[in-house]
Amino acid sequence: MQTSACHKPPCGNATTEERWHTHRRIVRRRRWLVAGLAVVALLAGFLDLLTGPAALPAGQVLNGLINPDTLSRPMQVVLWQMRLPVALLALLVGAALALAGAEMQSILHNPLAEPFTLGVSSSAALGAALAIVLGWGIPGTDIAWWVPVNAFVFALGSLLLLQILARWRGGDTQSLVLFGIAIGFAASAFLSLLQFIASEDALQQLVFWNMGSLARADWQSVAILSAVMALTLPFSWRAAGQLTSLRLGEEQAHSFGINVVHLRRWSLVRVSLLAATAVAFVGIVGFVGLVGPHVARMLVGDNHRYLLPASVLVGALLMALASVASKVLVTGVIMPIGIVTALVGLPVFIGLMLKRRHTI
Amino acid sequence: MTTTLSLRVEHLSVAYRGRKVLDRVSMPLLEAGQVVALAGPNGAGKSTFLKALAGLIPSTGRALLNGRDCLQWSAQNRAEHIGFMPQTLPHNTGLTVLESTLTALRGANPGIRREHELKALQVIDNLGIGELSFQPLSQLSGGQKQLAALAQAVVRDSPLLLLDEPVSALDLAHQWQVMEVTRRLADEGRLVVVVLHDLTLAARWADQIAILHRGHIHSFGPPVEVINTNTLSAVWGVRARVRLCEQGKPYVLVDGPAQPQPDTLHPLKAGIL
Numbered sequence: 001m002q003t004s005a006c007h008k009p010p011c012g013n014a015t016t017e018e019r020w021h022t023h024r025r026i027v028r029r030r031r032w033l034v035a036g037l038a039v040v041a042l043l044a045g046f047l048d049l050l051t052g053p054a055a056l057p058a059g060q061v062l063n064g065l066i067n068p069d070t071l072s073r074p075m076q077v078v079l080w081q082m083r084l085p086v087a088l089l090a091l092l093v094g095a096a097l098a099l100a101g102a103e104m105q106s107i108l109h110n111p112l113a114e115p116f117t118l119g120v121s122s123s124a125a126l127g128a129a130l131a132i133v134l135g136w137g138i139p140g141t142d143i144a145w146w147v148p149v150n151a152f153v154f155a156l157g158s159l160l161l162l163q164i165l166a167r168w169r170g171g172d173t174q175s176l177v178l179f180g181i182a183i184g185f186a187a188s189a190f191l192s193l194l195q196f197i198a199s200e201d202a203l204q205q206l207v208f209w210n211m212g213s214l215a216r217a218d219w220q221s222v223a224i225l226s227a228v229m230a231l232t233l234p235f236s237w238r239a240a241g242q243l244t245s246l247r248l249g250e251e252q253a254h255s256f257g258i259n260v261v262h263l264r265r266w267s268l269v270r271v272s273l274l275a276a277t278a279v280a281f282v283g284i285v286g287f288v289g290l291v292g293p294h295v296a297r298m299l300v301g302d303n304h305r306y307l308l309p310a311s312v313l314v315g316a317l318l319m320a321l322a323s324v325a326s327k328v329l330v331t332g333v334i335m336p337i338g339i340v341t342a343l344v345g346l347p348v349f350i351g352l353m354l355k356r357r358h359t360i
Numbered sequence: 361m362t363t364t365l366s367l368r369v370e371h372l373s374v375a376y377r378g379r380k381v382l383d384r385v386s387m388p389l390l391e392a393g394q395v396v397a398l399a400g401p402n403g404a405g406k407s408t409f410l411k412a413l414a415g416l417i418p419s420t421g422r423a424l425l426n427g428r429d430c431l432q433w434s435a436q437n438r439a440e441h442i443g444f445m446p447q448t449l450p451h452n453t454g455l456t457v458l459e460s461t462l463t464a465l466r467g468a469n470p471g472i473r474r475e476h477e478l479k480a481l482q483v484i485d486n487l488g489i490g491e492l493s494f495q496p497l498s499q500l501s502g503g504q505k506q507l508a509a510l511a512q513a514v515v516r517d518s519p520l521l522l523l524d525e526p527v528s529a530l531d532l533a534h535q536w537q538v539m540e541v542t543r544r545l546a547d548e549g550r551l552v553v554v555v556l557h558d559l560t561l562a563a564r565w566a567d568q569i570a571i572l573h574r575g576h577i578h579s580f581g582p583p584v585e586v587i588n589t590n591t592l593s594a595v596w597g598v599r600a601r602v603r604l605c606e607q608g609k610p611y612v613l614v615d616g617p618a619q620p621q622p623d624t625l626h627p628l629k630a631g632i633l
Contacts, residue, residue: 014490014491016478016481016482016485016490017478019458019481019485019490019493019494020474020477020478020481022493022494023458023477023481023493023494026494109450111452241463241466244455244459244463245463245464245466245467247450247453247454247455248449248450248453248455248460248463248464248497248512249446249449249450251411251414251416251444251446252444252446252449252464252509252512254414254415254416254435255414255416255438255439255442255443255444255446255513256439256463256464256466256467257434257435257436257437257438257439257440257467258435258436258467259434259435259436297454301454301455301456301459301496302453302454302455302459302496303455303459
């Protein structure tokens with residue numbers, strides 16, 4: 001746990017009752033922190049709505065959200081068809097990736113774990129490349145959806161393949177990480193091959209997809225990612241206590257009566273769904289899944305009853321701020337969000353590593 | 361505690377990649393109220409024996425807890441009856457001592473009530489680490505971490521406690537404290553099986569000592585019967601004197617390595633090559 005989450009302990013001769021009151025104070029503080037994060041994430045999302053080439057005053061936006069008819073027709077289009085899907089998708093993608101990262105770090109006992117370190121991003125990019133370069137798509141699906149559907153199928157497929165391979169080897173964490181890295185390298189190699197044979201236009205499209213972008217946001221993608229979050233969040237919440245016990249080691253968790261194999265399997269299913277859906281709609285967005293859980297851990301500690309909601313909110317906050325930054329960093333240009341998160345995430349991550357060398 | 365617990369281990373075997381680490385290990389009936397020390401050289405299979413009993417690794421044979429084979433139980437059922445303390449805890453966990461103890465108490469069943477929280481705090485206090493309740497495990501010394509791990513093992517009031525080297529990182533005073541707690545837990549009606557390297561400590565606190573050697577039980581019985589120069593030479597390969605203290609407990613003074621037997625000499629030195 002970290003200094004911010006660790007209250008000054010009571011003096012050595014405090015009674016059990018006094019220590020219990022200290023414990024309750026810590027619990028209350030964490031709940032307030034999570035509530036505070038929710039407010040800040042919502043404010044960041046609102047700031048994202050206000051930011052863009054066309055000036056939208058805060059009052060008008062608020063009124064327009066409650067009653068769209070108060071806005072002029074062009075303003076309605078800007079707010080409801082352009083800004084709002086982007087802002088919501090940013091919040092949702094950040095939340096999904098950070099939740100996936102938090103669960104993954106716990107089940108793999110690895111602070112560097114996130115969906116993308118296990119080859120999800122490379123696999124999704126390979127799926128997208130097959131659609132962009134070779135025009136391959138799932139038969140029966142709309143051609144406009146080939147890229148996200150391919151990315152989703154390949155990302156999900158890579159994580160399921162990872163599960164099968166790791167299970168074959170006994171399902172230990174080391175096998176999962178090593179097979180994940182191997183799948184990532186294999187997908188990258190095929191991706192390079194496709195890039196090598198791609199036409200100039202296809203290559204440009206592919207490179208842009210790989211950079212990650214919220215520009216493709218629409219209400220359909222928001223609805224689908226919302227549904228996936230709504231489906232996975234209750235199960236993640238239910239597993240929070242068991243995930244906490246994994247922080248004490250696999251043997252300890254097992255001795256507490258937890259079926260670790262079952263827990264890890266279902267957690268990976270949730271992670272697969274969250275990461276694959278997020279990457280399908282926005283492309284490769286790095287670091288949120290890695291840094292989000294670490295920032296959350298600094299704030300609320302390792303107890304997953306607080307860590308999971310805090311990770312969701314920190315991830316949403318980071319993505320909303322990255323979305324704002326992507327619009328204001330270069331005037332008149334919307335930078336790909338993946339570049340912004342990597343640029344911001346890298347120094348944050350190095351700072352965390354230096355500050356928390358004992359616990360990362 | 362008023363449970364009448366008994367444990368009988370029959371033909372317990374564990375193999376890693378074809379190599380038998382435990383080979384059909386059996387033990388006489390162990391009963392509640394006893395502290396049973398497991399001793400033996402490194403690699404003898406002591407920790408493996410505990411982990412197999414706790415159901416943490418695959419094994420064959422039977423471990424009859426009150427007549428029922430606990431090796432066949434679900435993890436949750438085992439957790440109700442068996443408390444396990446590992447040798448080490450992960451170094452990078454941010455959970456506090458209290459949180460980790462609560463996590464152990466909670467196990468697979470959600471819902472923390474006030475009495476649970478008070479109980480976890482009481483267990484921590486009893487182990488003398490109350491002032492560390494809100495310290496993250498990652499910031500504890502090795503010895504403090506062992507005490508925290510012990511709190512996790514005992515908090516569920518399991519009638520069978522399996523402690524894997526609970527004093528290996530502790531100073532003399534804390535060793536005494538942990539062994540005193542261990543003795544008290546047994547006196548309250550639990551069966552405690554504890555891995556110890558220090559034979560003098562084992563002799564001081566244990567009712568029975570099981571000496572494991574190369575995956576087999578070499579000897580089993582009260583300390584005064586089990587600890588002798590022949591066993592020390594045959595199992596540990598040391599030349600040692602065994603004396604009795606005022607309470608009649610044996611203690612060990614090691615003088616050096618035992619005289620090597622001809623078949624254990626290096627082939628060149630033995631003149632074979």
